[in-house]
Amino acid sequence: MPKLLISDKNAKIFSHPQLEAAGMEAGNFFRLKPADLIRLPQGSRLFNLPHRIPVGLDPKTARSVNIDGYRAAAAFLPPGYTVTYNSAYKETAGHKILPLYSYAACAFQKGDIYVAGIRVDRDKRHDQKFTDMRLVKKNARIYKKIFRMNRLIPHLERCALVYGCPNAQNFFLSQYEAPLPTSPKCNATCAGCISYQPAPEICPSQPRINFIPTPSEISDLALYHIKNIKDAIVSFGQGCEGEPLMAAGIIESAIRLIRRKTGKGVINMNTNASRPTMLARLFDAGLDSVRVSMNSARAVYYKRYYRPTGYTFGDVTRSIKIAKSKAKFVSLNYLTMPGFTDIKDEVRALKELVGNYRVDMIQWRNLNYDPLLYFRKLKLRVAPSELIGVRETIESIRKEFPQLKIGYFNPRVIASPHR
Numbered sequence: 001m002p003k004l005l006i007s008d009k010n011a012k013i014f015s016h017p018q019l020e021a022a023g024m025e026a027g028n029f030f031r032l033k034p035a036d037l038i039r040l041p042q043g044s045r046l047f048n049l050p051h052r053i054p055v056g057l058d059p060k061t062a063r064s065v066n067i068d069g070y071r072a073a074a075a076f077l078p079p080g081y082t083v084t085y086n087s088a089y090k091e092t093a094g095h096k097i098l099p100l101y102s103y104a105a106c107a108f109q110k111g112d113i114y115v116a117g118i119r120v121d122r123d124k125r126h127d128q129k130f131t132d133m134r135l136v137k138k139n140a141r142i143y144k145k146i147f148r149m150n151r152l153i154p155h156l157e158r159c160a161l162v163y164g165c166p167n168a169q170n171f172f173l174s175q176y177e178a179p180l181p182t183s184p185k186c187n188a189t190c191a192g193c194i195s196y197q198p199a200p201e202i203c204p205s206q207p208r209i210n211f212i213p214t215p216s217e218i219s220d221l222a223l224y225h226i227k228n229i230k231d232a233i234v235s236f237g238q239g240c241e242g243e244p245l246m247a248a249g250i251i252e253s254a255i256r257l258i259r260r261k262t263g264k265g266v267i268n269m270n271t272n273a274s275r276p277t278m279l280a281r282l283f284d285a286g287l288d289s290v291r292v293s294m295n296s297a298r299a300v301y302y303k304r305y306y307r308p309t310g311y312t313f314g315d316v317t318r319s320i321k322i323a324k325s326k327a328k329f330v331s332l333n334y335l336t337m338p339g340f341t342d343i344k345d346e347v348r349a350l351k352e353l354v355g356n357y358r359v360d361m362i363q364w365r366n367l368n369y370d371p372l373l374y375f376r377k378l379k380l381r382v383a384p385s386e387l388i389g390v391r392e393t394i395e396s397i398r399k400e401f402p403q404l405k406i407g408y409f410n411p412r413v414i415a416s417p418h419r
Contacts, residue, residue, distance in 0.1 A: 001020045001031075001032075001033070001034070001059065001109075002018040002021040002032050002033075002034060002037060002108065002109040002114060003016055003017075003019070003021060003022060003107060003328065004018065004019065004021045004022065004054060004056035004057075004067075004088075004107065005021070005052075005054075005073040005106050005107055005108055005258030006056075006067055006070045006071065006072065006073055006114065007048030007049075007070060007072070007073045007230070008070060009230065010378065011048050012188050012393070013046055013069060013073050014282040015108035016054075016056055016067065016199075016230055017109075018058075018089060019056030019057060019058065019059070019065055019067070019289070020032070020056060020057040020058075020059050021056065021057070021088075021106075021107030021108075022056055022057050022064060022088035022089060022337070022366070023072075023084070023085025023086065023103065023105035024054050024055070024085060024086040024088040024089065024338070024339070024371065024383070025085060025086065025089055025117050025338040025342070025384075026234045026338075026339030026340065026380075026381075026382035026387075027161060027241070027339070027372060027375065027382075028108040028209065028339065028383075028384045028387070029055055029064045029088050030085065031057055031062060031118060032105060032363040033347065034108055034109065036084065036116055037084065037109070037114035037115060037116060038109060038114060038115060038117055038119065038317030039112060039113075039114055039115075039289060040075060040106070040112070040113040040114060040115050041077060041078055041081055041089055041117075041119075042078070042129065042264040042295065043078035043127065043128055043129070043382065044075050044076060044077050044153075045076040045101075045208065046074070046075055046076075046106070046368075047073065047074045047076065047101070047103065047112075048071040048072070048073055048074075048152050049071055049072040049073070049074055049087065049089060049096035049098065049103070050071060050096075051093070051094050051096070051316040052071060052072045052089040052090065052091055053067060053068055053070065053071070053072065053090050053092055053094045054066075054067045054070055054071065054072040054073065054087075054338055055065050055067070055090060056088070058164040058313075059322075060136070062392075064088075066145045068092060068270055069344065069352060069380070070086070072087050072089035072104070073087065074086070074087035074103035074104060074106065074289060075087075075103075075105075075106040075113075075115045075352065076101045076102060076103070076104070077102065077104055077115060077117050077366070078126070078127070078128075078391040079121075079126040079166070079408055079409070080119055080120065080122065080123065080126070080408045081088070081117045081119050081120070081366075081408075082100070082117060082120050082233065082336055082364040082366060082390065082394070082408075082410075083102050083103075083104040083116065083117050083336070083338060083366050083390070084104075084116045084117055084118055084147060084301075084389065084390040084391045085104070085105040085116035085163045085338050085390075086102075086103050086105060086116075086338050086339070086371040087102065087104065087105045087106065087371075088104045088105060088152070091372060092146040092396075093339075096201060097201050097202055097204065097373060098194055098369075098370040098371075099202075099294070100175075100194055100202065100203075100204070100205055100368045101368050102367065102368050102369075103119055103327065103367035103371055104378075108393050110186040111261065116128040116338075117214070118390070118391050118394065119406035120364045120394065120406055120407055120408050121363075121409055122406040123407070123408070123409045124185070124220070124302045125170060125175070125176040125177065125186050125234070125408070126165065126166040127324040127331065128166075129155070131166070131169050131170075131173070133161075133169075134173075135173060136161070136169050136172045136320075137161065138304055139172040139174075140153075140161070140172050143157075143172060144157070147221070147224075149223055150213075150217045150220060150319070151173055151211060151213060151217060152180075152181070152213050152218070152221055153221075153347075155181065155209060155240075155403035156171055156179065156181075156390035157167045157172070158198050158309060159181075159206065159238075159240055160172055162180055162206075163240070164419065165206070165238075165239065165240065166180070167175055167179040167235070167238065170374070171221070171225060174225065174228040174229055174305065176190040176229075176233070176315055176412070177233045177234070177235055177409070177410060177412070178221065178222065178225040178232070178233070179234075179235060179238040179240075179266075180221065180222060180235060180236050180238070180254075181195055181209045181213075181220050181236075181238045181240050182209070182212060182213060182218065182232055182236055182241060182244055182247045182250060182251055182254075183241050183242045183245075183246045183247040184208055184209050184210055184211065184212065184218075184241065184242055185212050185242045185246040185275055186242030186243040186246065186248075187243055187245075187246060187272070187306045187308060187309045187311060188243065188272055188306045188307060188309065189306075189307040189309070190305060190306050190307065191307070191369060191374070192305075192335075192367060192368055192369035192374075192376050193307055193400065193407055194206065194368065195208040195238050195239060195240055195241065195242070196208050196242070199380050200390075203366055205239065205242070205368075206239060206240050208240060208241055208242060209240055209241045210287070212247055212250055213250070213258075214250070215250055215253035215257055215265065216254075216256040217250065217252070218251070218254035218257075219254045219257035219258045219261075221234075221267075222234040222254070222258050223258060223261055223262065224266070225265075226258075226264055226265035227262070228272050229284065230264075231282040231412040232264070232266070232412070233265065233267075233268055233410055233411075233412045234258075234265060234266070234267055234268070235267075235268040235269065235270055235289060235291075235410060236251055236268070236269045236270065236271075237269050237271050237291070240396070241323065243271065243272055243274065244269055244270070244271055245271055245273075245274060245275045245278050245279060246267075248275065248281065248282060251269075251282060252281055252285045253419070254284045255267055255282060255285040255287055256285050256349050257283070258285065258286065259286035259419050261370070265288060265405055266288045266289060266410075266411075266412060266413070266414055267287050267288050267289075267388075268287075268288060268289045268290070268291065268410050269282065269287055269289075269290050269291070270290075270291045270293065270410075271290055271291070271292060271293070272292070272306065272308075272311075272331065273290065273292040273293075273316045273319035273320065274295050274308065274310075274311035274316065274317070274319070275311065275315070275319075276315055276317050276318040276319040276322050278317050279322060279323070280322050280326070282323070283323065283326045283328055284326075287328070288329065288412075288414060289328060289329035289330070289331070289366065289410070289414050290318065290319070290328065290329075290330055290331070291331040291332070291333045291363065291396060291410055292319065292320060292330065292331070292332055292333060293333040293335065294316065294332060294334060294335065295334075295337070295340075295367060296304075296340070296349075297346065297349035297350040297353045297379065298345070298346065298349045299314075299350070301346075301378050301380070302316075302370065302375060304378050304379065304380065304417070305374075305377065305399070307333075316356065317353070319360070321357060322358045322394075328360070329354075329358050329360050329411070329414040330357070330358075330361070331359075331360060331361040331362070331363050331405075331410065332353075332354075332359055332362045332363065333365055334350070334362050334363060334364055334365065335365055335367035336364050336365060336366055336367055337366075337367045337369070337371065337373070337374055338370075338389065338390050339387065340375070340378070340380070340382070341390055341393060342387050342388050342389050342392065343382060343386050343387060344387070344388060345383040345386075345395075346385055347388065347396065349391050350397070351397065351400060351401075354401055354404060355401070358415075359404065360404070360405060360407035361404065361406070361407060362397065362406060362407075363408050363409070363410075364394060364405065364406070364407075364408065364410065394406065
């Protein structure tokens with residue numbers, strides 16, 4: 001059986017000689033079987049978690065064992081992989097909120113490190129081994145000469161070189177998906193927002209854009225990207241901005257400028273889908289697809305995480321309904337957390353949403369947030385009997401909806417089975 005990985009205070013990670021590896025869901029501990037694990041993917045990161053003691057399993061009794069004096073080890077998986085079990089640990093006095101990452105359980109077997117995860121997308125667009133950073137830097141200098149007065153270029157250069165945004169890097173490499181950040185404002189205060197955190201104990205991953213670009217600034221970049229690559233996609237709603245629908249008027253004008261020049265390329269929006277009327281106008285202007293973010297298909301838990309202002313979960317589902325009425329492609333950016341996503345009632349609600357609204361795709365993206373704090377935010381206790389497993393959840397959805405696309409990235413060629 002896989003052995004538990006633990007860390008000392010010097011960040012040296014090693015396997016425990018006796019204890020088996022455990023995974024955690026909502027504070028419950030489970031034995032990690034070989035079938036639950038995949039080899040640590042290239043591009044992963046290993047963490048040690050201060051003030052969190054590791055928990056393993058006694059191989060004879062299967063009971064959980066706390067390992068005092070050591071730290072829990074965890075893995076952060078690269079894009080395309082979804083975490084199925086969190087690292088197993090218990091918090092101790094003095095623990096602080098974990099940074100905005102996901103924390104996969106990891107183990108040692110067959111002479112190598114394995115993690116609790118599943119690959120949901122084989123697209124290589126965010127794979128760093130295919131990213132030539134020297135070329136990114138070179139092209140950023142060239143683009144600043146081509147677009148001398150465009151404020152988005154230095155913003156995206158900073159995203160690419162300082163914060164490591166793969167979409168910004170791909171823009172400067174003229175490949176895959178180009179970001180079109182637009183909105184400094186948001187009408188939600190998500191607990192795990194990566195661009196804005198009012199509480200000082202949580203550090204955002206990257207700062208939010210501090211200006212609203214003009215329609216011409218947006219369209220010039222989009223047209224350049226669409227012109228230079230096959231099957232191009234350009235997207236509003238990036239990690240470095242708020243909610244794009246808060247700048248819907250500017251975006252509508254930009255889309256019309258783009259579509260006046262070309263019918264090629266996919267224009268996508270990553271959004272909380274909070275303003276159905278404004279979204280309908282964007283579809284009429286030429287928006288092709290939306291990726292709707294949600295942590296839950298149930299209104300009560302959506303509200304406790306997103307903390308929306310001026311809209312409800314009903315507005316989100318109305319936006320999806322409008323999108324499908326206009327034959328647009330709809331993905332769910334389904335923020336996945338072991339112990340919540342695989343609750344039987346949550347799985348049931350998700351299946352109802354997919355079936356009732358004819359969703360085209362689910363992107364099984366990891367919710368980058370402190371695992372135990374998440375359940376405190378949701379005011380939720382979960383018993384082991386309520387869970388079916390994240391891997392099993394994904395397979396169940398796949399089996400019940402064979403036409404549904406399963407993945408991690410926005411598709412560059414959209415073809416809705418419901419059109």
